Amino acid sequence: MDAFLQKAKSLTSFLATMEPQQKNTLLLAMADALEAHQEAILEANAKDMDKGVKNTLSAALLDRLKLTPKRIRGMAQAVREIAALKEPVGRVLEGWVVPSGLRIEKVSIPIGVVAIIYESRPNVTSDTAALCFKSGNICVLKGGKEATHSNHAIAKVLQDTLAFNGVDPACISLLPDETREGVATLIRQDAYVDLIIPRGGEGLIRFVSQNATVPVVKHDKGVCHTYVDKEANLDQAMEIVLNAKCQRPSACNALETLLVHEAIASDFVPRIAAALTQVGAKVKGCATTQQFIHVDLATPEDFHTEHLSNALSIKVVADIQEALHHITTYGSSHSEAILTENYTTAEWFLNAVDASCVYVNASTRFTDGGEFGFGAEVGISTNKLHARGPMGINELTTYKYKVYGKGNVRA
Ligand SMILES: NC(=O)C1=CN([C@@H]2O[C@H](COP(=O)(O)OP(=O)(O)OC[C@H]3O[C@@H](n4cnc5c(N)ncnc54)[C@H](OP(=O)(O)O)[C@@H]3O)[C@@H](O)[C@H]2O)C=CC1
């Protein structure tokens, strides 16, 4: 592990100073190579899928794992979109001259060696590799064990493209030891690794937070809420709630608990519960909700749970303060929404709720790098520092101060 990470670290200056045009040319070549080597990637993915089926992985896990020609074209397209983005390195964020005469520039730079631990979703391998490459970071990737053949095939395509073009393939690497012990070692390598991004469930996040000596940006679970205010457009609310819960229930930004203002509950709760049930959602509710519909009682444990399925809890609240209190108690600082036509209420919610993304009159499913215009995402940071929400190329940079003098000495 030491020699591998030492090599990664040794490449940081090389990639940090690569010309934007060269990075973009290489990224476009990687995109073409993904499509050209589609058969090899699909073959590797078939091995993972066979094993997944034998190991009776859930339908949601198998769907995440599965690659198709269309999905590979999507991966290539994401890499092309990343290539087309504005150069993230070398942006002058601020600049000024101080009384001593020094000219100071605050300039964006790559973070260095970024290690990402993620679930068994093979597209994350090419997405994160491309985002790191564009932002001048050396990446060390560790995907889920269920996707190992797929990840190796994808990484090989990307590395072969670099090698073919005379660039060290170690700019994009998979962690050589993919075991839990390998992860345990990786997260303590602060001499070589500048940032760890754990993207996954509670076990992963807890383990990394408690054991890492390398700085961590958590990509934690999403216990997401939507609050339907008494002044919401209820027809629009129906569409948004259905989308937030049902469009892809296994995603971290899907809705888990619906909060409804008591003034509209007798009208809205039966309507939305019927619509949700019709599309297969499993609804529970608080005691007040049970006055309007026949459902099981939602317990505090339900309110704490990220279901990753079509389950949803409904809670009727007296006002926006109670909605906020519920979100603060049970939320995971991921994505929260208010549906209201009242501008003042909306602004209050936007300012009061502490989450990475807060929405007005929209589905929480939009918390996504692609949807935010970032081409792709490393994931959704639920940290406050150093990045928050969908992490794209700009969030993969930090900064330094470039200080220009003319023989200045301090008095
Ligand atoms: N905020 C965000 O951006 C995102 C969050 N998520 C969240 O991820 C979860 C779904 O992911 P899930 O399928 O459960 O993935 P897991 O959390 O089970 O696995 C993700 C990765 O972490 C590793 N891992 C898991 N536990 C440990 C541990 N204790 N020690 C070391 N490594 C570990 C896995 O390795 P191994 O191969 O050994 O299992 C895998 O590489 C949901 O909660 C979802 O909301 C998902 C995507 C994006």
Ligand SMILES: N[C@@H](CCC(=O)OP(=O)(O)O)C(=O)O
């Ligand atoms: N940001 C992505 C979701 C990422 C995510 O949740 O991934 P996963 O848990 O693997 O399904 C999207 O909105 O589709």
